[in-house]
Amino acid sequence: MDWSSQQPGSAGNVVYSRLKHQILTLELPPGTVLSEKEMSMVFQMSRTPVRESFVRLAQEGLVLVLPQRGTKVSLIDSELVEEGRFMREQLERAVIRLACEHFPEEMLIALDTNLAMQQESMEKRDDQRMFDLDEAFHRTLFEGCRKLGTWAVIQQMNSHLNRSRMLWLSTDQHWNPLYEQHKEMVEAIRRRDPNHAERVMKMHLNLSISNMEVLKEKYPNYIK
Amino acid sequence: MDWSSQQPGSAGNVVYSRLKHQILTLELPPGTVLSEKEMSMVFQMSRTPVRESFVRLAQEGLVLVLPQRGTKVSLIDSELVEEGRFMREQLERAVIRLACEHFPEEMLIALDTNLAMQQESMEKRDDQRMFDLDEAFHRTLFEGCRKLGTWAVIQQMNSHLNRSRMLWLSTDQHWNPLYEQHKEMVEAIRRRDPNHAERVMKMHLNLSISNMEVLKEKYPNYIK
DNA sequence: GCTACCACACTTGTATGGTAGCATTGAACT
DNA sequence: AGTTCAATGCTACCATACAAGTGTGGTAGC
Numbered sequence: 001m002d003w004s005s006q007q008p009g010s011a012g013n014v015v016y017s018r019l020k021h022q023i024l025t026l027e028l029p030p031g032t033v034l035s036e037k038e039m040s041m042v043f044q045m046s047r048t049p050v051r052e053s054f055v056r057l058a059q060e061g062l063v064l065v066l067p068q069r070g071t072k073v074s075l076i077d078s079e080l081v082e083e084g085r086f087m088r089e090q091l092e093r094a095v096i097r098l099a100c101e102h103f104p105e106e107m108l109i110a111l112d113t114n115l116a117m118q119q120e121s122m123e124k125r126d127d128q129r130m131f132d133l134d135e136a137f138h139r140t141l142f143e144g145c146r147k148l149g150t151w152a153v154i155q156q157m158n159s160h161l162n163r164s165r166m167l168w169l170s171t172d173q174h175w176n177p178l179y180e181q182h183k184e185m186v187e188a189i190r191r192r193d194p195n196h197a198e199r200v201m202k203m204h205l206n207l208s209i210s211n212m213e214v215l216k217e218k219y220p221n222y223i224k
Numbered sequence: 225m226d227w228s229s230q231q232p233g234s235a236g237n238v239v240y241s242r243l244k245h246q247i248l249t250l251e252l253p254p255g256t257v258l259s260e261k262e263m264s265m266v267f268q269m270s271r272t273p274v275r276e277s278f279v280r281l282a283q284e285g286l287v288l289v290l291p292q293r294g295t296k297v298s299l300i301d302s303e304l305v306e307e308g309r310f311m312r313e314q315l316e317r318a319v320i321r322l323a324c325e326h327f328p329e330e331m332l333i334a335l336d337t338n339l340a341m342q343q344e345s346m347e348k349r350d351d352q353r354m355f356d357l358d359e360a361f362h363r364t365l366f367e368g369c370r371k372l373g374t375w376a377v378i379q380q381m382n383s384h385l386n387r388s389r390m391l392w393l394s395t396d397q398h399w400n401p402l403y404e405q406h407k408e409m410v411e412a413i414r415r416r417d418p419n420h421a422e423r424v425m426k427m428h429l430n431l432s433i434s435n436m437e438v439l440k441e442k443y444p445n446y447i448k
Numbered sequence: 449g450c451t452a453c454c455a456c457a458c459t460t461g462t463a464t465g466g467t468a469g470c471a472t473t474g475a476a477c478t
Numbered sequence: 479a480g481t482t483c484a485a486t487g488c489t490a491c492c493a494t495a496c497a498a499g500t501g502t503g504g505t506a507g508c
Contacts, residue, residue, distance in 0.1 A: 010291070011492070012279075036460070046493040051460080052279055059283050067234070068460050068499040083373040090318040091311060149307040149381065157377045234461070260490070270463040275490080292469040292489055 011045050016053035018043075023062050023073055024159060025128075026166050030222040032073045034063060062159055075224040076160050076167075078212045084161035088154055089205050092138065096185060096201045098145045100194040107144035111186050114140065118182065122175050130175050131166075137182055165208060167215055167222065178207060236273035239263065240280050247286050247297055248383060249352075250390050254446040256297045258287065286383055299448040300384050300391075302436050308385035312378055313429045316362065320409060320425045322369040324418040331368035335410050338364065342406065346399050354399050355390070361406055389432060391439055391446065402431060 019039075022028040039050045054071055057063040064074045114137050121129045142151035155162075181204040188197035216223045243263075246252040260278065264271045278295055281287040285304070289295040338361050345353045366375035379386075405428040412421035440447045 010490095035458090037458090047460095048492055048494090052276070052491095054460095055276055055279055056283050059280050065460075066500095068458095069501080070459055079370070080373055083371055086318075086371065087315060087374050087377070090314045094310070094314040146303070147307055147310065149304055150311050153311065153377055153381045157373065236461080259488090261488095271490095272462055272464085276461095278490090289490075290470090291491080293471080294489055 010049070011043075012049035012052040015039065015043050015045070015050055016056055019053060019057060020060075020062065023057070024162060024166070026163060028073050030073050030075045030163070034071045034073065036071070060156055060159060074160075076163050076222055077224045078216070080157070080160040081164050081212060084154075084158040085205070085209060087157055088161070089202065091150055091154060092141070092205060093198045093201050095141055095145050095147055095150070096189070096197045097194040098147075099141055099189045100192045100197050103144045103189055107140055108186070108189070110140050111137065111189075115179075115183060115186065118175075118179050122179060127169055127175075131169060134178065134182075141185075164212065164215060164223075167219060168211075178204065181207070234273070235267075235269045236276040239267050239269070239274055240277035242267075243277060243281060244284075244286060247281070248386060248390070250387060252297050254297050254299045254387070258295045258297065260295070284380055284383060298384075300387050300446055301448045302440070304381070304384040305388050305436060308378075308382040309429070309433060311381055312385070313426065315374060315378060316365070316429060317422045317425050319365055319369050319371055319374070320413070320421045321418040322371075323365055323413050324416045324421050327368045327413055331364055332410070332413070334364050335361065335413075339403075339407060339410065342399075342403050346403060351393055351399075355393065358402065358406075365409075388436065388439060388447075391443060392435075402428065405431070 019028070019034075028034075034054070036047045036050045036054060040047045043050065054063060054065060058065045058071075061074060061080070063071055065071045114133060118130065118133050118137070121133060139148075139151055142148055181200050184200050185197055185204070188194075188200060212223070243252070243258075252258075258278070260271045260274045263274045267274065278287060278289060282289050282295075285298060287295055288298045338357055342354065342357045342361070345357060363372075363375055366372055405424055408424050409421055409428070412418075412424060436447070
């Protein structure tokens, strides 16, 4: 939820968003210890804004603050991954049904251009960009249904799910079927076929499930 | 999401939870200006932990901090109310279907005792307690399906919805049909009848919709 | 060699003073 | 009378100092 306002350039905000990004991209792997002092030196500022960002990250479950002992990037919690998947499935299925009833034209166009960029990125084998485009695609669905707040909440709950997907991405990823399903969903919205759209969405989300068992075996230190 | 850890008795936490409670119960009405200094005097502590709690409340959208001007309790945002309702409906419908497939016995018993207390509170006309019991009832549904994280996220998104319900409560409230529906849902879970359970849940949530138009007329200063 | 203990180097939590920016007021000016 | 603008008092923001808890390594005593 990003209505945290405050001036975007404030010291506290830059370290917050920077750290958040690094955590979500696994640049800061789960379990990394952080320390307010160390970060204050890295970012060339006092402890206060750093601490502030730690508090916000803790609020979102991205870091774990242990009083008087230290702060570390939270491990990926399998339960939360499953819950995130569950929640996302319910909401996305509902939203795409909404989209079939009413969806603004300009948003449909946005989806088209997004699809084009997906194809391009796929050929370039640019996984990170593909990941971002995938996210933007779904986000646009919510935006078109005026449900951006819902999307924000999903994002928050899915910090754990997304990190596991990020791990999964490095092991193996076939974008093609996902892309095809994206196209199929847009067509279904144009045809105003909620049942078909919902069915594709359900399959789509099941495809991007990462197998936690395998991940836990491969990256035991990252997963709780 | 309350895995913000930190020692529960820390100064920052007490002011955070106290303020949060006061905001959600409208003890601090929307639009109230807060000021770090003032609160630090009220709670007999320095500005630092107060400021920290402000940051956390802002993260949840409960207060709005305007950089060099002040901090005030956020107005009830009609869009967020609608989104909260939407999100809650989707997730509760899905969860009660899950509950019909599998629900631990002790949780069913918890629902029974909750129902008994609801009846008692209804006779006593204790609206606030009824409100809390209602919340506990739904929370138990999520708990039984191991979806407490989802419930936490709903609660967060619903801070605006709940405040509007709190307003609505003071104008007019008929608990009886809600109570009957609660009973009916428990029965449906026992019978393992997902379709009926979901239908009742849908009606149930529609009942507790507060009419934003009316509210906006009655409390124009509270609503955006 | 083993254990108990203590000093020290960390950590986060809290207090406080100073800074920059916004808003209001009121006086000077047109 | 209406307008401009500077003084003033407010705010959140940040830096710094101190307090208090935790873990660790070294050392004295056995």
